[in-house]
Amino acid sequence: MIRVLLADDHSIVRDGLRRIVEESEDMTVVAEAADGREAIAKARTHRPDVAVIDISMPGLDGLEVISHLLSLYEDLPILVLTMHEEEQYLVRAFEAGAMGYLTKRSAPEQLVIAIRKVHAGSRYLTAAAAEVLALRLARGSKGGSPLDMLSTRELQVLRRLAHGDTNREIADAYGISIKTVDTYRFRILKKLNLRNNAELSRFAMQNRLIEP
Numbered sequence: 001m002i003r004v005l006l007a008d009d010h011s012i013v014r015d016g017l018r019r020i021v022e023e024s025e026d027m028t029v030v031a032e033a034a035d036g037r038e039a040i041a042k043a044r045t046h047r048p049d050v051a052v053i054d055i056s057m058p059g060l061d062g063l064e065v066i067s068h069l070l071s072l073y074e075d076l077p078i079l080v081l082t083m084h085e086e087e088q089y090l091v092r093a094f095e096a097g098a099m100g101y102l103t104k105r106s107a108p109e110q111l112v113i114a115i116r117k118v119h120a121g122s123r124y125l126t127a128a129a130a131e132v133l134a135l136r137l138a139r140g141s142k143g144g145s146p147l148d149m150l151s152t153r154e155l156q157v158l159r160r161l162a163h164g165d166t167n168r169e170i171a172d173a174y175g176i177s178i179k180t181v182d183t184y185r186f187r188i189l190k191k192l193n194l195r196n197n198a199e200l201s202r203f204a205m206q207n208r209l210i211e212p
Contacts, residue, residue: 001026001027001028002026002027002028002049002050002115002116002119003027003028003030003046003047003048003049003050004021004027004028004029004030004048004049004050004051004052004115005029005030005031005032005033005039005042005043005046005048005050005051005052006018006021006029006031006032006033006052007032007033007034007035007036007038007039007042007051007052007053007054007057007062007065008033008034008054008057008081009034009035009054009056009057009058011034013054013104014032014034017029017052017081017111018032020108020111020112021111021112021115024112026116027112027115027116030046030048031043031045031046031048034057034058035057035058035059035060036057036058036059036060036061036062036064036065036068037059037060038059039051039053039057039065039069040060040065040068040069040072043069043072043073043076044072047073048076049077049119050076050077050078050079050115050118050119051069051076051077051078051079052078052079052080052081052111052115053065053066053069053078053079053080053081053098054080054081054082055080055082055084055089055093056082056083056084059173060173060174061156061159062080062082062093063092063093063096063152063155063156064156064174066078066080066093066096066097066098067096067097070096070097077099077100077118077119077121078097078098078099078100078118079098079099079100079101079102079114079115079118079124080093080098080100080101080102081102081103081104081111082101082102082103082104083103083104083105084103084208085103085105085128087132087145088145088147088148088155088207088209090129090132090133091133092152092155094133095152096152099118099122099123099124100114100117100118100123100124100125101124101125101126101129102114102124102126103126103129106126110126145207146191146192147207147209149191149192150188150191150192153174153184154184154187154188154191155209156174157170157174157181157184157185157188158188158200158204158209159204159209159210160173161185161188161197161200161201162197162200162201162203162204162205162209162210163210164201167181167182167185188200
């Protein structure tokens with residue numbers, strides 16, 4: 001029996017995912033989490049065989065959760081299940097250590113297949129995601145997105161600033177100082193050639209990093 005942890009901040013989504021998972025005779029949901037910190041705590045308590053993690057969650061986001069979980073359990077297979085189809089999230093998820101990437105538009109049976117595959121130690125990509133990665137490799141360093149210049153932490157801070165989080169809220173979420181957040185903000189604005197938070201928010205919406 002594959003023991004699954006589900007982490008998503010929408011209870012309706014978790015309910016649907018639980019039904020899909022538990023319709024399969026070879027897997028069960030042992031824990032659910034509504035935010036990043038809860039996901040880490042539930043993983044410590046229940047030691048799942050597979051963690052299914054959303055990227056956009058309050059508190060620590062999915063990329064941060066992946067890093068934390070793998071620092072605790074380096075062999076834990078993690079499947080990202082998210083609304084984000086953008087290349088940046090796909091690439092960053094695999095760089096963080098995810099074994100699979102699935103969007104919420106995918107058919108329900110793909111979730112079951114993906115869980116089985118990452119549990120067996122293989123990577124899982126949809127055809128569309130594989131094509132995105134192939135195009136990125138073919139492109140190399142030429143013609144990349146401006147977001148390629150940002151570190152994963154800078155990308156996370158960018159999203160939070162665009163959402164309207166204060167420097168204090170960002171500092172508390174990541175366990176860093178307000179001065180460090182200011183430094184990240186300065187680097188982000190400089191790398192993206194932006195002048196202020198208003199332009200930063202527009203950039204984030206244009207690049208589908210946040211919802212309008």
